[in-house]
Amino acid sequence: MTVSRVLRGASGFSEATREKVLQEVERTGYLPNRLAAAFGPAGTSTLIGVCVPRLTSPLFGSVLEALNLTLARLGYQTMIGSHNQLPEEEEIWLRTLASWKPAAVVLASRVHTPGTVKLLRDMAVPVAEIWDLTTKPIDLAIGFSHYDNGQEMARCVTSAGRRKIGYVGALGSRNTSGRLRYHGFVAGLAETGLTLMAEEILQDQPGFYAGYYGTETMLARRGDLDAIYFHDDEMAIGGLAYLARIGLKAPQDIGVAGWGGMEAASILPRRLTTTAIPTTRLGKTAAEALVSRLRGDPVDEVTIIQTRLVPGSTI
Amino acid sequence: MTVSRVLRGASGFSEATREKVLQEVERTGYLPNRLAAAFGPAGTSTLIGVCVPRLTSPLFGSVLEALNLTLARLGYQTMIGSHNQLPEEEEIWLRTLASWKPAAVVLASRVHTPGTVKLLRDMAVPVAEIWDLTTKPIDLAIGFSHYDNGQEMARCVTSAGRRKIGYVGALGSRNTSGRLRYHGFVAGLAETGLTLMAEEILQDQPGFYAGYYGTETMLARRGDLDAIYFHDDEMAIGGLAYLARIGLKAPQDIGVAGWGGMEAASILPRRLTTTAIPTTRLGKTAAEALVSRLRGDPVDEVTIIQTRLVPGSTI
């Protein structure tokens, strides 16, 4: 019991005892069993569940990396899942997670099944929804508005004089944050009295290929566009590759805008017009907010992470 | 007890009882507490620790995704860590993991501290070392030979008639698998009596920037190269961007080879010469091998995942 107190930094022991305990811990190589600790009294678990759409995206990877690192430093461990943009898979994951009695949950999605919401309430633990900002967070929300990102980019595109504008998206109806950017973009165009002249929303995962073929397909239907907004930078770069192949130059012949601020966007022959997302800051902020809540400190329910439109030179 | 037996699919209950149990489980929404299960008798944990160099790499992301998915389907949960190519961080992570008494461990690295090895032995659980093949696996090894990858690429480069060859690497001395490719590459060149004429090994994380500036630096010292082998595809693409900027064309003016088979490599104006890694297969195979071992089924200690040299057209 005294060992437990010393190692947890609780009170109720003398300095001399503390020394002795630490020495003995060192000598025997004693490792406390976190499983037993988490299993015991409620509120002693240091396990946090995190669910993201996919692990293969550098953007989410970077958020995860920051979350994981920050939580580890604060004494928490993460259990990770991916839902592939399917709310049902998120629920299945959450059900498994719930059986591990985590101290908190991080969800990188905006859309949840009713089952997910009920389960979260039953679990009665802090929940951080990251990435998208929701109007009504279940508990905490840390992110930014994809809608605003789209709208801002529309203003950038129209103020550059572009008028015949297309959109290339991905993930079909499963997409959520991408669709928000799309709607924001459309709304932004409407401010100048414009509408989208073409759109191509693929079922595929976003990626270079998808951008390449999406652009090809859209231009086959509608060849006179003077700008394209892409789901993300990877697709924009794929699109640029297709444009280069058919001899169109950005920005002279056609404008191109992406989203996400991936590193490659800045070493292209012409720096890509995009929106940069501070993923590391997002992950770190989310981790810190969650731990504050777990410790009972006051926390803002909604934390906005500022994104930045990178003008680049492809619009 | 009977409920436990039914839910675990153990024996010792009648069909009628099974039905009743399942009905009641459904009705009450009973969720077994995996924490308690894992905490109890040894060998009942379904927790598996996985440590990769970083979460931001699409290559590792893809391995993780496959691992995670396959393990989840087989009834296991993963606890993830990243060590940033530092064996000491791996040990720190493993120490934390050990306190969760996992059923098995997956390590995506070849180099371990003595502390790590001792800890793994003390934990006495199956260990899968993935990514690199080691000559003496601690337990299981699933991967491929980075050395062979490098050697094979050297043969490809020399057989294309290249003679003045440079190398651009990353991660400085922390690199392990990259260095193996480097050594294999040098050995491959030696077969034709060649040596590397220049090399530039950055301290940075591999990435587009690093490839861009690494190429710039190396060419400033040695401008007459006719081919460059890069740490990976991202760096190769960064290098290509720099070459394009100074007016050099691949493969006419200079040959370029990467590694990793990233998607973007295939939509470049000229398909990048690279080595494709079946990351999903690697992750899935590792997960299955580990679970076989956990179940006591016979498993190959070493599983080789076949990589594929993609000739492309930049050499």
Add this chain to the structure above:
DNA sequence: GCCCCGAAAGTTACCGGTAACGTGACCATC
């Protein structure tokens, strides 16, 4: 010297699933 108080340290019970073992019912066999 006595009492009281607070700090330090010890004791007990609990979390929930499962291995090991115990019990009872039923059936076949001699």
Add this chain to the structure above:
DNA sequence: GATGGTCACGTTACCGGTAACTTTCGGGGC
């Protein structure tokens, strides 16, 4: 009908850390 065996199901103890409680000890005030 006594015996032995098997199957279904119940009972007990245990894993290890911690909350809550009890005990012990030392010191200060009267």
